[in-house]
Amino acid sequence: MLTPYSAKQLFDWLTQAEELLILDVRNEEDFNRFKVESPVEVDMINVPYFDFMEEEEASVAKVPRDKKVRVVCAKEGSAKYVGEILIAHGFEDVGYLTQGIVSWGNMxxxxxxxxxxxxxxxxxxxxxxxxxxxxxxxxxxxxxxxxxxxxxxxxxxxxxxxxxxxxxxxxxxxxxxxxxxxxxxxxxxxxxxxxxxxxxxxxxxxxxxxxxxxxxxxxxxxxxxxxxxxxxxxxxxxxxxxxxxxxxxxxxxxxxxxxxxxxxxxxxxxxxxxxxxxxxxxxxxxxxxxxxxxxxxxxxxxxxxxxxxxxxxxxxxxxxxxxxxxxxxxxxxxxxxxxxxxxxxYAEIRKVNAGWLNPEDDEQSTMDLGKNECAASAYAAQQAS
Amino acid sequence: MTEFNVDQELDCKGLNCPLPVIKTKKAIDAMESGQILKMVATDPGSKNDISAWTSRTGHELLGTDENDEGFVYFIKKK
CATH class of the missing domain: 3.60.15.10 (Ribonuclease Z/Hydroxyacylglutathione hydrolase-like)
Structure with a gap:
């Protein structure tokens, strides 16, 4: 069955270490820039939704069948689209993230x-x-x-x-x-x-x-x-x-x-x-x-x-x-x-926070997405690890 | 920007993903090799999606533009 789920539900499943697979269907660039980070280890794969359009069988074959599949996309539509394809291929428990990755970013x-x-x-x-x-x-x-x-x-x-x-x-x-x-x-x-x-x-x-x-x-x-x-x-x-x-x-x-x-x-x-x-x-x-x-x-x-x-x-x-x-x-x-x-x-966000800029709500959501870059040695630490 | 000899135009304004890419694929599939499609979308997500989709499929993204209409793409069928 294809069912919607919220970012909060996903977080709760992750913290309870539920066996699931996150299938992110955004393009590779957006996926690499910002993705779901889980408190516990979780299986996650990135197969863009247009791969399912171009080569349905081969793309479906990339998705393991032994876990519940939770599909993530930019807004919702593509996750639902891919979810329907998976269901048509016999997957039993598939969910799509309502309101997309932005809702995860704001949660x-x-x-x-x-x-x-x-x-x-x-x-x-x-x-x-x-x-x-x-x-x-x-x-x-x-x-x-x-x-x-x-x-x-x-x-x-x-x-x-x-x-x-x-x-x-x-x-x-x-x-x-x-x-x-x-x-x-x-x-x-x-x-x-x-x-x-x-x-x-x-x-x-x-x-x-x-x-x-x-x-x-x-x-x-x-x-x-x-x-x-x-x-x-x-x-x-x-x-x-x-x-x-x-x-x-x-x-x-x-x-x-x-x-x-x-x-x-x-x-x-x-x-x-x-x-x-x-x-x-x-x-x-x-x-x-x-x-x-x-x-x-x-x-x-x-x-x-x-x-x-x-x-x-x-x-x-x-x-x-x-x-x-x-x-x-x-x-x-x-x-x-x-x-x-x-x-x-960051330069624009500072202006918003000082009240000098008032972008539309949608634009604020987009500006506000992505992991912070505020620690002095995070980069060095990541390079070393 | 450069003008292209457009063979077909596709309006995807107001549509969210996956629809702009699905419609673009359908349009391209029905065209002849070497022909050029102009597609206009308003979903900002189309920017990275169209560029990733064209490099995946081998169709050539000749140019892009951002104007009052929205995001404009010129795609040449391989």
Whole structure:
């Protein structure tokens, strides 16, 4: 039978390690640029839909028959088209992804991070299509979001399900790799946006300009949100320390590597800022703080509950080759050696996030697709592996 | 851009994949070798699909254009 499935269903099957085959029927170029990344190993093949048009038998023969087949395409139509061909060839359990790979790219999933005995709830929202992470903090019926994406529907459903109201958002920095939802959420709900002027000076929307050392509240009696200005990835990069226990680190601290400081085109200058931040700010934080980063490089960084969270002490230990660099010159050298091209679309995404550009919804979806390129040494690590 | 001596035109505006490629294949199949098809689509996905499909099948993608009409392709049958 040919049945539709959603990106969320696919994610759930993958996390439950269901035996299935992902058949991606997009052209090779699009497939290589961006594909489903699974938390667990999964069989995946790429056979473009037009191969099924040209050589039906030979293409069908490429698809193993011993597993359920889940077809993925750009929008939906081609997956359905190929699905019908497979069914006609006797395949029994075939599904097609509704709304295509874009829906995978936008999908968010949620995981509770903190102890259920706490008076507040801290949630990690994973966006597998982007390898990016954002956060929600619920306290006394008020919801604070950190680095929300533009998936409005997800946040409103989340707020409804948890009986809370969005009151404020905090940006860790001006994102270049995905479109931020903060200003759209603010327009829709009246939530107050908080951001650092180092990145957001001149933004077209209103925001509260946060300063190093300030403390905000998740709700009147809720946990503290302490501001630590950590320039380097960008001049306005900021970490948020929640309840003295967690640090939402944006693109500054990652579980593997650090946020690359070359995206703004001033690699040496920003690398120097980052070096200062590492030594004067990060290393002086409590090593027991649980780091909640803005991205991951691969699923293997997640813990057994599929949460991306690690103590600062362990992160510094695990990235000794970076944190151990003891002078500015060598640090610059490390950064320069790891520089790689950033996607062309990043310049445009920055403008959208500062409110200087307002593309149509469709165009935003396209701009927003693809895995992030934000870690300093991801490229080097991938080359080495 | 270069003008081609188009033998046949195909309008795929408003159609999403797989239809532009399916219709293009049907049109090309009915044409003579060496003839040129002009196809216009509005689905941005057609860009990489048409180029991948032509290199797979051996038909020649003579040129492409992006204008008010949409994405325009000139394909010569092998």
């Amino acid at each position: 968010l999933t949620d995981k509770r991070i903190n102890d259920t005995a706490d008076t507040y709830e801290l949630w990690q929202f994973v966006r597998p299509g982007k390898a990016s992470l954002n956060y929600g903090l619920i306290s006394e019926g008020e919801l604070t979001l950190f680095d929300p994406s533009r998936n409005m529907e997800f946040y409103s459903q989340f707020a409804e399900a948890h009986d809370c109201k969005l009151t404020q958002t905090f940006e860790t920095h001006l994102q270049a790799d995905y479109i931020s939802g903060s200003r759209f959420l603010a327009e829709k709900t009246g939530a107050v946006v908080h951001a650092h002027a180092g990145d957001f000076l001149g933004a077209s929307f209103e925001y509260v300009s946060i300063q190093d050392g300030e403390t905000y509240k998740a709700s009147p009696k809720g946990p503290d949100i302490r501001i630590v200005h950590t320039p380097g990835h960008t001049p306005g990069s900021t970490c948020y320390i929640i309840d003295g226990k967690y640090v939402i680190s944006g693109d500054t601290i990652f579980i593997i590597s650090l946020g690359r400081p070359d995206l703004g085109g001033k690699a040496v200058e920003w690398a120097t800022m980052l070096y200062e931040t590492v030594n004067q700010k990060i290393k002086k934080m409590d090593p027991n703080l649980q780091v909640l980063p803005g991205h991951y490089i691969q699923w293997s960084e997640a813990n057994e509950d599929l949460v991306f969270e690690k103590s600062l002490g362990k992160i510094i230990e695990g990235n000794a080759s970076i944190y151990g660099i003891d002078n500015d010159k060598d640090f610059q050298k490390f950064i320069l050696e790891n520089i790689r091209k950033q996607p062309d679309v």
